[in-house]
Amino acid sequence: xxxxxxxxxxxxxxxxxxxxxxxxxxxxYNDDAxxxxxxxxxxxxxSNDDPSHSYNVYSSTNYSGYTTYFPRKDGIAHNLAxxxxxxxxxxRRN
Numbered sequence: 197x198x199x200x201x202x203x204x205x206x207x208x209x210x211x212x213x214x215x216x217x218x219x220x221x222x223x224x225y226n227d228d229a230x231x232x233x234x235x236x237x238x239x240x241x242x243s244n245d246d247p248s249h250s251y252n253v254y255s256s257t258n259y260s261g262y263t264t265y266f267p268r269k270d271g272i273a274h275n276l277a278x279x280x281x282x283x284x285x286x287x288r289r290n
Contacts, residue, residue: 198288201236201257240281242266243273250290255283 235242244251244266253276255261262279276284 198259200259200286235284237283237285239276239284241273241275243269243271245269246289252288252290253280253284254286254288255280257285259286259288261285 242253247269250268251266252259252263253266254263261283262277264274264277264280266274275281
């Protein structure tokens, strides 16, 4: 879903939760630095697991500032652009 300030919602849409780093076969492992840390202003790369939609990640809240495009699910972790790296504050589903 589109998120104007890097906070998300639980599956039942009732509880606000913060996105955190997780691990996958091609990403960090549960003993790596960063595991379960908040992603807000703290990410250098990521992958899109949505098979139907692409995303834009923005350096500022409310879908503004610099952006990095993430294609639909392709199984690849993509680096954020240097002007978005560690400045990721919102993301919009396309």
